[in-house]
Amino acid sequence: MNYHWNWRIFGEMSPDGVHTYWDTLLSGLAWTLATSLAGWVMALALGFAVGALRTLPGRWLPLLGTAYVELFRNVPLLVQMFLWFFVAPELLPQAAGDWLKAMPNAPFATAVICLGFFTSARVAVQVTAGIQALAGGQRLAALALGLDLPQTYRFVLLPLALRVILPPLTSEFLNIIKNSSVALTIGLMELTASARSIQEFSFQVFEAFSAATLIYVLVNLTVIAAMRLLERRLALPGTLGAR
């Protein structure tokens, strides 16, 4: 291969004349973390709400929850990004659309909303599965104790379900970090976009993407370690490998 390796590229000045390429990567990492963490908070909140909705008695509320899940998990993430960024503002009244388009950090806000909705559908499925996996007597016992339905969910079903579904939630957390790279298509300068801009300016493509890959791996290994710790502390005695 005819390639001029230059691992010192990261210490060199980037074209903005102020920051080094290393700083470019770090700022990309910061955007990746900010986007995926904000999206994750939104996904957890919505996911638990919709997941619980799908297990309620009655017919229409679970159907509504299922419609939500199928809408957001059956459309490709890339398409959703484009819809939120380019199509949504055009559907609003002119003034509101213009205000939205002129918003500072619009790509960031859009990416968080898009990732939040997309991931919430996947979290919702797991929450539903978690609640359904609990012994049916839990719900009945809680109701028989005199708790009303919201209290049953709040104090009995959801806390138990959370402890059962922690391992798959770890995977979703890792997914949202990796999925945040799709936001580069709407102009968010996250980690992958930073690596791309380094390769465009310096043509050191292998160094740029090796560094980005390594950073993704390290971030995800950290998340895995933290979630393992949490899983061990919260594991339900008598289930899923708890001692």
Place this chain on the structure above:
Amino acid sequence: MSLPRVLFLCLTLACLASQGGQAAAQDAGGTLAKIKRTGTIMLGVRDGSIPFSYLDDQQQYQGYSVDLCSKIVEAVQQHLGMAVKVVMNPVTSANRIPLMANGTIDLECGSTTNNAERQKQVAFAPTMFVIGSRLLTKKSANINSLADMRGKTLVATAGTTTLKQMTMLNAERKLGMTIVVGKDHPESFLMMETGRAAAEANDDILLASQVASARNPGDFVIGKEALSVEPYGIMMRRGDPAFKTVVDAALVRVYQSAEFPQLYRKWFQSPIPPKGINLNFPMPEQLKAVIAKPTDSPDPAAYAVNAAKR
């Protein structure tokens, strides 16, 4: 696997990869030898760089750079004294360097900016085009220069030298512009068209082709103010003087022949396939100067001297 073991594995793979790379470079013996051995020359082409290198409605790659490359191929055939098969391999801005480095393509016939940083990695044939970066705005916005952009939003494409330059000018002239980034040129145009940005900064020739293919070309105007000058070049592997000599000589011959003005008119001042749009882009003064005195200099100053005469 534990973390230290994963890291160890990564390092081992990286070492193997770099050693393998060196071995391959040693037995390559230059591009000319490779073309002779395989009887094929691989051209890297782009699928959407109108009018330099693009796919038409017949699924054929064509354009100004592709025509220039076919002149180079003729010269290579003459030099080797054999017929050479031409294979067109589509590349993107993200994979052109790896594909050039590993020998998948021998020449990149696209619209690649020649700059000093890139010359550390690849070599360029004598400059084939000179662009100026300018602002594209809606006529209704009434923006005539960069000064009119104070406090407004500007879009530039990610990874372009224009983006870097706009960031610098914004700070230098204290314009307070919000600079947003488009993933590629069509998206930058979309951002300007849908009003997410008041202006798009880009290479003037790209702006001309965006306007020519827009739904309502009359709605847009390209600014008169040229904010910078950049040379475009056909790209090849670095450290291969024998091949570069053949390529350079072939292009210089084309530049000095009577054929060149025709070639320019064919792509920049006539209707071109697939839609028959006409870019109406007269030859820039800087290009006239560099055609008269061919150079592969990456330094914008080498071209800006000529800009002063304008």
